[in-house]
Amino acid sequence: MEDKKIGNQIYKVKSVDSTNNYAAKLLKQTKIPFGAVIMSYSQTDGKGQRDTNWESNAGENLLISVVLDLKNTPISNIFYLSKSMALAVRACVSQLSAVECMVKWPNDIMIRNQKVAGILIENQWRRQEISSSVVGVGLNVNQTSFSTDFNATSLTNITLDKYDLEKVLNLLCEKMEMYYNYFKNGSYSIIDKEYHEFLFNYNVWSLYSIDGEVFEAKNRGVIETGQLQLELKTGQLQLFELKEIKQLL
Numbered sequence: 001m002e003d004k005k006i007g008n009q010i011y012k013v014k015s016v017d018s019t020n021n022y023a024a025k026l027l028k029q030t031k032i033p034f035g036a037v038i039m040s041y042s043q044t045d046g047k048g049q050r051d052t053n054w055e056s057n058a059g060e061n062l063l064i065s066v067v068l069d070l071k072n073t074p075i076s077n078i079f080y081l082s083k084s085m086a087l088a089v090r091a092c093v094s095q096l097s098a099v100e101c102m103v104k105w106p107n108d109i110m111i112r113n114q115k116v117a118g119i120l121i122e123n124q125w126r127r128q129e130i131s132s133s134v135v136g137v138g139l140n141v142n143q144t145s146f147s148t149d150f151n152a153t154s155l156t157n158i159t160l161d162k163y164d165l166e167k168v169l170n171l172l173c174e175k176m177e178m179y180y181n182y183f184k185n186g187s188y189s190i191i192d193k194e195y196h197e198f199l200f201n202y203n204v205w206s207l208y209s210i211d212g213e214v215f216e217a218k219n220r221g222v223i224e225t226g227q228l229q230l231e232l233k234t235g236q237l238q239l240f241e242l243k244e245i246k247q248l249l
Contacts, residue, residue: 004035006066006180007173011038015058017045019065020122020136027067027124027132034069034132035177039169055150062139062168066176070123070130078130079226080188082107082121083195085135088179089117090198092172093139097158104200105219105228106242109139113249114153116140135176141168151249196221200247207248214248 011032016022019038026032042058056063070081086107093109093116094101102110109117120136140146140154141163155163182191196202205218208230217230220237227239 004033006035006068006177007037007170009033009036010169011036013038013040015042015044016040018043018136019063020120020134021045023065023067023134023136024122024124027134032067034067036067037169037173038065038067039063055147055152056138056140057143060143061141061154062137062165062172064169064172065134065136066173068133068135068180070133073130075130076224077186077188078123079106079222079224080191081133081135081183082119082226083191083222084179084183085119085121085137085176087191087194087198088175089119089137089139089172091179092168092175093117093155095171096155096163096168099158101198102200103195103198104247105222106226110200111153111158114151116153116155116158137172139168139172141165209246209248210244 011026013022019040022040023038026038040063043056043063086103086109090101090103090109093111097111099111101116104110104115107119108115117137117139122134122136123130124132124134140152142156143154144156146152155161179191199219199222201219202221203218205216207214208217209215217232220229220231222228223239227241228245229237229239231237
C-alpha cells in the first residue's frame with residue numbers, strides 16, 4: 001500500500017457512525033494510502049476512551065481519522081504512537097489558542113482542566129503483528145455549549161474566535177506528520193521527554209478513584225507500556241491500567 005504524507009489525501013464525508021469505523025472499512029475494502037485522512041462533518045456514534053461517546057455538534061468541530069503504517073513496529077513500543085499523537089494534537093491546540101495545554105493520561109488534551117480534544121487509536125493486526133493503525137481525533141473547535149455530562153471546552157470558548165475547519169485540519173496534519181516521523185524514526189526519548197513535560201498533574205498530588213473509592217496519589221509518569229505509575233501515600237509505587245483507574249479533576 002502506498003505511503004503518503006499525512007493529509008495529502010483527504011476523504012470528506014457528510015456523516016458517519018464514527019470516522020474510525022469508516023477508515024477501518026476502507027482499509028479492508030480498498031487500497032487507501034497510508035497517511036490518508038477521513039474527515040466527517042458529523043458522527044452518529046463517535047467513540048471515546050473507556051467505551052464512551054464523543055459529543056460533537058455537526059459542522060462545528062474537527063472529526064477525523066488518520067490511517068498509519070505500523071508494519072515492523074515492535075509491540076513493546078506501540079504506546080509511543082499514543083504519546084506522539086497526543087503531542088501532535090497538543091501542539092496544534094497550543095498554537096491555535098496561545099494558552100497552556102496539557103496531556104491527560106493517556107491522550108486527552110486539556111485546557112484549564114477541561115477537555116478540548118480526545119484521541120482514540122485502534123490497531124489492525126495481521127499474523128499476530130500490528131500492520132496498521134487508525135488514529136481518531138475529535139477536536140472541539142467552534143462549538144460553544146456542551147452537555148453537563150462532558151467536562152469539555154473548545155477553541156472558540158477559550159479565544160472567542162471562530163475557526164476555519166480546513167485551516168485547523170491543515171495545521172493538525174502538519175503536527176501529526178512531524179510527531180509520527182519521531183515515532184517511525186525511533187526517537188522515543190524525545191517523545192517521552194516532551195510527553196512528561198506536558199503531562200497533566202505530573203509529580204502533583206491529586207485525586208484518583210478505583211471502583212468509586214477515592215484516594216490521593218502522586219503521578220510519577222507513564223511507562224513504556226502505557227501504564228500510569230502512581231506514588232501512594234505509603235510511599236509505594238504502583239502501576240495502573242487505563243480501565244482500572246480514573247483521574248478526578
